[in-house]
Each structure stands twice: as structure tokens, then as C-alpha cells.
Amino acid sequence: MHLIYVAIETGFxxxxxxxxxxxxxxxxxxxxxxxxxAQGAVAVLGAYVSYALGQHFGIDPFVSLIVVIPIAxxxxxxxxxxxxRRIAGIGMNVLVRAxxxxxxxxxxxxxxxxxxxxxxxVTINASYVTATFALRHDYIAYIYLFGFLLSAALVGLLYxxxxxxxxxxxxxxxxxxxxxxxxxxxxLGRIDTIVFxxxxxxxxxxxxxxxxxxPFNPISSxxxxxxxxxxxxxxxxGSVSGAxxxxxxxxxxxxxxxxxxPVGATAVFYVALALTxxxxxxxxVDWNRVRMRLPLGAR
Amino acid sequence: MVxxxxxxxxxxxxxxxxxxxxxxxxxxxxxxxxxxxxxxKSTVLxxxxxxxxxxIGEILFEGKxxxxxxxxxxxxxxxxxxPQERSLFPEMTVLENVRLGAFTVRDQALVQRRLxxxxxxxxxxxxxxxxxxxxLSGGQQKLVEFARAQMLDPKLVLLDEPSMGLDPxxxxxxxxxxxxxxxxxxxxxxxxxxxxSGLRMADTGVVMESGRVRLEGPAxxxxxxxxxxxxxxxxxxxxx
Numbered sequence: 227m228h229l230i231y232v233a234i235e236t237g238f239x240x241x242x243x244x245x246x247x248x249x250x251x252x253x254x255x256x257x258x259x260x261x262x263x264a265q266g267a268v269a270v271l272g273a274y275v276s277y278a279l280g281q282h283f284g285i286d287p288f289v290s291l292i293v294v295i296p297i298a299x300x301x302x303x304x305x306x307x308x309x310x311r312r313i314a315g316i317g318m319n320v321l322v323r324a325x326x327x328x329x330x331x332x333x334x335x336x337x338x339x340x341x342x343x344x345x346x347x348v349t350i351n352a353s354y355v356t357a358t359f360a361l362r363h364d365y366i367a368y369i370y371l372f373g374f375l376l377s378a379a380l381v382g383l384l385y386x387x388x389x390x391x392x393x394x395x396x397x398x399x400x401x402x403x404x405x406x407x408x409x410x411x412x413x414l415g416r417i418d419t420i421v422f423x424x425x426x427x428x429x430x431x432x433x434x435x436x437x438x439x440x441p442f443n444p445i446s447s448x449x450x451x452x453x454x455x456x457x458x459x460x461x462x463x464g465s466v467s468g469a470x471x472x473x474x475x476x477x478x479x480x481x482x483x484x485x486x487x488p489v490g491a492t493a494v495f496y497v498a499l500a501l502t503x504x505x506x507x508x509x510x511v512d513w514n515r516v517r518m519r520l521p522l523g524a525r
Numbered sequence: 526m527v528x529x530x531x532x533x534x535x536x537x538x539x540x541x542x543x544x545x546x547x548x549x550x551x552x553x554x555x556x557x558x559x560x561x562x563x564x565x566k567s568t569v570l571x572x573x574x575x576x577x578x579x580x581i582g583e584i585l586f587e588g589k590x591x592x593x594x595x596x597x598x599x600x601x602x603x604x605x606x607x608p609q610e611r612s613l614f615p616e617m618t619v620l621e622n623v624r625l626g627a628f629t630v631r632d633q634a635l636v637q638r639r640l641x642x643x644x645x646x647x648x649x650x651x652x653x654x655x656x657x658x659x660x661l662s663g664g665q666q667k668l669v670e671f672a673r674a675q676m677l678d679p680k681l682v683l684l685d686e687p688s689m690g691l692d693p694x695x696x697x698x699x700x701x702x703x704x705x706x707x708x709x710x711x712x713x714x715x716x717x718x719x720x721x722s723g724l725r726m727a728d729t730g731v732v733m734e735s736g737r738v739r740l741e742g743p744a745x746x747x748x749x750x751x752x753x754x755x756x757x758x759x760x761x762x763x764x765x
Contacts, residue, residue, distance in 0.1 A: 320538075402614055403614065405576060406612035406614075408576060408596045409574060409596055410628045410629075411628045411629035413597065
């Protein structure tokens with residue numbers, strides 16, 4: 227029973243970190259309608275930048291976020307400006323092409339990371355990665371708590387941005403109805419660039435924590451993107467709150483399952499994904515259903 | 526003519542919907558475009574408003590070329606569009622939605638003056654100012670959309686099927702409002718599936734088919750033309 231409590235607690239905290247990374251992906255989709263297939267690669271990039279700063283300059287992983295987050299934001303803005311916007315237009319072909327473009331970005335990032343760091347597994351080191359604190363009768367590594375607090379802080383900042391700033395309101399308008407936003411004079415190109423930046427920043431920040439808990443190499447991005455996509459779909463594409471709920475629930479179930487069936491634990495994601503697609507394809511927070519429930523005018 | 530289209534070709538995803546549209550819109554008039562589904566009526570409006578760019582052809586507004594302009598530039602030129610789909614943001618209040626119409630205006634004093642004028646023209650804005658836009662009926666939402674469109678004091682208003690989904694009473698109110706906008710000095714170009722109602726209200730009628738203008742002339746003549754009614758609109762228009 228004690229092990230189950232530990233699994234729930236750590237699953238909850240690390241779930242928040244996955245939720246952070248997945249919320250960046252779903253946030254990008256919600257506003258721009260582009261599935262960012264590079265989200266996993268950006269997370270690994272964030273891990274490697276933290277790793278390199280720690281190895282070469284002795285910088286603490288959380289302090290390294292001062293560098294990691296702006297780099298990722300700029301990279302996200304660059305990807306939107308140089309790659310995604312060049313295929314701007316309307317119609318499903320454009321959306322499919324946008325996914326292929328972000329997949330190409332993922333492949334490029336992975337290739338560059340392989341060239342620079344090689345394929346050996348590495349981990350980010352810090353005293354709090356192994357140091358533990360007592361939670362009731364259990365001992366939990368500090369990194370899980372710090373990761374949870376980081377995720378809570380960044381998602382909290384996102385909500386403040388969206389609901390307390392003028393620019394955030396414009397982002398919400400664009401998320402709700404892109405053509406209407408364009409007709410009102412909203413510069414969707416600028417909005418999309420900012421959104422990509424935020425999404426990439428979330429991935430990189432979460433990636434730093436991921437790299438502190440798991441050994442990683444450039445190929446880790448493939449496992450990450452499949453998990454993040456599963457979380458985003460289960461949570462409801464476009465819903466940040468859905469992604470966080472889904473991530474926490476999935477990681478808790480995975481952690482508990484691992485006690486009894488370590489090999490089968492990773493199947494939790496894929497079973498949940500299959501069930502979601504059959505029972506509730508729109509996800510936990512179905513954005514389309516939310517629109518339909520609203521009175522006339524919701525569409 | 527305040528708006529002129531010459532040989533406009535435009536479409537989606539490499540496929541042309543407009544195949545050489547020639548169209549003239551007179552100042553301070555109501556021009557109504559009618560035609561069967563797929564004729565390209567809404568595409569004409571999207572091409573003017575900047576949602577689509579013409580591949581070939583010319584769009585002139587007050588003598589200035591509008592080709593390739595984005596939506597912000599078209600707004601700055603004095604053209605606003607009320608789209609076919611509901612475009613209010615349901616979580617926002619009626620007042621917030623109307624203010625959004627002046628999104629590109631930095632002068633807040635000017636915005637307030639416009640808002641006051643719009644409230645005079647559209648009493649529903651003041652009456653329901655604090656309510657969520659999503660709580661309004663379809664016709665009321667359409668009126669609020671019209672109100673929002675006036676916040677930039679446009680010269681040309683593009684209306685895409687304003688009567689869609691409305692009951693007869695609300696339809697009459699919407700069309701009366703369109704006439705009111707024209708009487709206030711605006712030029713209105715609308716697309717209407719309800720051809721009879723649209724042409725009865727309009728000064729000029731335009732019949733489109735397969736991406737081209739088939740007929741353009743006084744709305745009353747088009748309304749009474751039995752051949753047009755049979756060919757394009759399922760029966761004599763005037764007989765109702």
C-alpha cells in the first residue's frame with residue numbers, strides 16, 4: 227500500500243511536467259490549428275541545453291531555464307515565421323503540410339543534437355535529483371516537487387497572460403474563431419508566432435525536468451512526442467486544462483501499474499488513447515462540444 | 526462606381542471558384558448577389574475583404590487597387606465584412622464584441638464616440654450591453670454583428686447571407702437595418718440565398734453562376750425576369 231501512495235504522489239507530480247509539455251502542444255494547436263510534431267524534439271533540446279550548461283558552466287538546471295526558455299521561445303517564433311507561415315492559407319491540405327513541416331523540424335533538431343552530443347544516454351545532475359523529502363510516511367525526490375511547482379508556475383502564468391492581458395484576449399479571440407479575428411483586423415501571423423514561442427518554451431522547460439528524471443538521448447524525442455500527442459488527444463486537442471488533467475491521470479495510472487506490471491505500464495497511454503478514440507473522440511475537454519453546448523453563435 | 530471587379534479569378538487550394546468576375550457597385554446603394562449554391566457568391570466577398578487573394582484580375586475601391594491587400598489593409602481602406610457564420614465571441618459581452626469592431630483604432634476617444642453613435646443606431650447594444658453575446662437569439666446576434674461592423678465607420682459593408690437561419694419577423698428587421706445603413710450613407714454589397722427578399726430590398730441585382738456574373742441590372746427587373754427565376758432560382762421570383 228505504501229508503494230501505491232508513493233506511485234500516486236510521484237505520478238501526480240511528474241504528470242504535471244508532462245502536462246506542461248503537452249499543454250504547449252495543445253495550446254499551439256488550439257490557436258493555430260497546427261499539430262506541432264516537433265514538441266518532443268524541443269523538449270529534448272531543452273534537456274540538452276540544461277545538460278550542457280550544467281556540464282560546462284556548473285549552472286543549476288532550474289537556473290538554466292533563464293537561458294533555455296528564451297532560446298526555445300525564439301526557436302518557436304522562428305519555426306512559425308520561416309517554416310509554417312510560408313504555407314499559410316486555408317484548407318485541409320495546408321494543415322497536413324504544416325504537420326509535415328513540423329515533423330521536418332523535429333528530424334532536423336534530432337539530427338543536430340545527434341551530431342553535437344552523440345547517442346549516448348545522459349542525465350542532468352543536481353543534488354535535488356536524488357535528495358528526498360518526507361511526505362507523510364513516504365520519501366519523494368525533490369526534483370518531482372520542483373518539477374510540479376515549475377509546471378504550476380508556468381501554466382499559471384499562461385492563464386494570467388490569457389485572461390489578464392489585452393494580448394492574451396486577442397490570442398483567445400484567435401483561438402475561438404480565426405476568420406472572424408482576421409476580419410476584425412487581428413494580425414494572426416504575429417499571434418501565431420507568439421503562440422509557437424510559448425508552446426516551444428513549455429516543451430523546453432518540461433524537457434529540463436524530464437532530463438533530470440530520465441536518461442535521455444536525441445532519440446528520446448520519439449517516445450516523448452507519442453506520449454505528448456496521446457495526452458493532448460485524450461485531454462482534448464486545444465484544451466490546456468484537458469492536457470494537464472489527462473497527463474496527471476495517465477502518469478498516476480502508469481506509476482501504479484508499474485508496481486504490478488512494469489513492462490505493461492507504458493501500455494497505459496496507448497490503451498487510454500484507444501479507449502478515448504472509441505468512447506469520446508473529442509477528448510476529456512471536447513472543444514467542439516463546448517462550442518455546440520453554447521447558445522446560438524457559439525460556432 | 527465605388528467598387529469594381531474586373532476579370533477576378535480566385536479560389537481555394539488550387540481550384541478556381543471565381544472564373545473571371547466583373548462587377549460594379551455604385552456608391553450609397555445596395556447591391557445583392559444571388560445565384561445557386563456553388564456559384565461563388567461568398568467567395569466574391571472573401572476576395573474583396575482580404576480573406577482570399579485573387580489569382581488574376583483587379584479589384585478597385587474608390588479608384589485604388591485592392592489586390593493582395595490583407596484584412597487589416599482592407600479595413601483601413603473602409604471595407605468591413607459581416608461573415609455568413611456567426612462571428613460574435615459568445616463568452617464576451619455584447620459591448621465587448623462591438624468594441625472589437627474598432628480593434629485597429631488606437632484613439633480611444635474616437636472609439637467611444639463611434640460606440641455612442643453605434644448605440645444610437647442599434648439600441649440593442651445599449652439594452653444588452655453587459656450580457657454574454659452567446660445568450661442572444663440568432664437575429665439579435667446578427668444585429669450586434671452589424672453594429673460591430675459600423676465601429677470603423679466603413680464606406681462599404683459586405684454582408685454574407687444576413688438572413689440565414691432567421692424567422693420572418695427577424696428577417697424583416699435585419700433587412701430594415703440594411704436599408705438603414707444605406708440611408709446613413711454606406712454602400713452595401715450583400716450575398717443572399719433568400720433571393721426574393723434580397724432583391725426586393727436592393728437597388729442592383731447580380732446573378733452569378735459557376736463563378737461568373739450572368740446578369741447584372743436593376744434589382745426589380747431581375748426580380749420580374751421569369752427566365753432568370755426558372756434558370757437559376759427555382760421559379761419566377763416575383764411570384765410570391
